[in-house]
Amino acid sequence: MGYHIDVPPRAGSTRRDALGMAAALLAGGALSFRAAAPASAEESEDSCSAHYDAEFESALASADERIPEDDDRGIARFGPPGRCALPLRRRYRITAQYGVRGDWLAGHHTGIDLAVPRGTPVYAVGGGVVVLARWSGAYGNAVTVRMPDGHYAVYAHLSRIGVRQGARIRTGAGLGSSGATGRATGPHLHLEIRARRHYGSDVSPSKYLARRGARLW
Template sequence: MDGPLRAGPTTRREALRLAAGLLAGGALSLGAAPVSSAEPFPTGAEDDCALDYDPQFEAALAEADARFPAEEDERKSAPRPRRILPLRRRYRVSARYGIRGPWAAGHHTGIDLAVPNGTPVYAVGGGRVVLARWSGAYGMAVTVRMPDGHYAVYAHLSRISVRRGARIRTGARIGSSGATGRATGPHLHLEIRVRRGYGSDVNPVTYLARSGARL
């Protein structure tokens, strides 16, 4: 035998060191515990999105969209409307758009950007806020109908900073990132839809790149 056996950590410092080592190796998981903005930038695969088709969210979105019908000036979009990135700090893509999986659409309908809990989130494009509330699997979410007819869904927020029915400009702060709803860690799920309904999603990376905003 090379050395004496130890029953385990005998001090609080040793216990903390052991726990840190297990976390780094992926042996432990803290589930959906939020990360404060003061903590290090998240790096684990636990920051992914677990949301799927949610009939309650889709019904609420349909009702809200009918309550705030698109006006004529909203339908007249510029050839190249201005778009920006939804985050102004460093992020990590924890789940790409289109990856295959058990989702109802058969693929991941948005892109997941891992950032610490409470990170400011900004509107990639201006438009009408048609929904700003708890949204089932999407958690605290904001949906904006943009002048080109596309819908931007910002999901898993920890805080919402806009009201339903409001008109907002590109770059307006719409809330803060979080891990609400079906999320396994703090991140922003950004989803771009051609139409209101689930399954009409397009690649956010391609959509934003057309106006020079590169994720």
């Protein structure tokens, strides 16, 4: 059963938010579904705009600290050791590659955008603990999963969330449905992989998945 989340009023940027962004950046210290040819962020109508939200980062930090790392024990057994799954099980179009330069606070696109129709099921690339499953500001309705290797996966702009905070999930578990909530120009999944919890610690989702047996293209 899914949990529909109302979209709150969009807040304006403040000096406090800007300071929070800077602090976060300093702290940051086997299936294959081929995609269509990637498009640049400038060409796409189904991608992300500015992708930082101080309130979300604060909520993520608080929630993560409340879930002991001991909760991660045993999660590796929820899928083949060291293996990942693809987040979508239908054809998609890459509309913004990871690392594309642009107006994002990090200076580049921190995830990869996979355009699919609204309501397309989204699946966990790896097992882990659901740290947040809620409205997440610029990310819209989003699910953030902490995986046993210490990486975090953010699944953003969902139209529907299908898991609860604190849940332990298996690789390939259903997380919800794709959408265009938050700062998005059209329906797509923004998949972001972070080496640590903090914004700015992102790594290439394509390379992360490929090393674990799942290729995005």
